[in-house]
Amino acid sequence: MEDVGRFAFTYGLPRPRVVVSSGLVESATSEELRAVLVHEAEHVRGRDPLRALVAGFLTAQHFALPLLGHLRAAVVADRELAADRCAMARCGAGAVAGTLLKVGDAPRWAHTAPAAAMGGRALLAARITQLEGDPPPPPRPDRRQVAVTAAGAALYAWAIAGSAWLIAATPLICLGRGH
Numbered sequence: 001m002e003d004v005g006r007f008a009f010t011y012g013l014p015r016p017r018v019v020v021s022s023g024l025v026e027s028a029t030s031e032e033l034r035a036v037l038v039h040e041a042e043h044v045r046g047r048d049p050l051r052a053l054v055a056g057f058l059t060a061q062h063f064a065l066p067l068l069g070h071l072r073a074a075v076v077a078d079r080e081l082a083a084d085r086c087a088m089a090r091c092g093a094g095a096v097a098g099t100l101l102k103v104g105d106a107p108r109w110a111h112t113a114p115a116a117a118m119g120g121r122a123l124l125a126a127r128i129t130q131l132e133g134d135p136p137p138p139p140r141p142d143r144r145q146v147a148v149t150a151a152g153a154a155l156y157a158w159a160i161a162g163s164a165w166l167i168a169a170t171p172l173i174c175l176g177r178g179h
Helices: 022-027 030-045 048-061 067-091 093-102 108-112 121-131 143-174
Strands: 008-011 017-020
Touching: 008 030, 008 048, 017 030, 022 030, 030 048, 030 067, 030 093, 048 067, 067 093, 067 121, 067 143, 093 121
Parallel strands: none
Antiparallel strands: 008 017
16 A cells, blocks of 8 residues: 555635544554644644644735745744644643654645645754643744835835825926925
């Protein structure tokens, strides 16, 4: 039988649904599967696929503001950690840890739809830190992101102010009263 991978994720906007791969079902214990389902139920409850879609849209629309990408990653991390805390409270840290050892990242096609997937390898350290009982440190933007975002915001403000001036001056110019 072909290895389909071991993953779980939540997808869908009007009615979020949960996908658990047969590879994960076959390799996880019953307590680990329960932890997976509790974790994913938290994504459903939080409407995380919709949050992911909105965050992705804002990031794409405002590409000149890279700090939005950092905020998007922080939202994803926060929701993953919240879902883990929910699963730990109901199933224990051991079941969540066992699942994290067994799962891989969601398949590539899951990232093309509004989905709340595992969050990628970058979150793994924070999730393990949380499992150990320590709150993970919040992700910090780098200075370049902050500087480019400040420049992008200034450019947006200049464009909006210039457009507002042009709109306000247009009737005067058309009536021959303006410069």
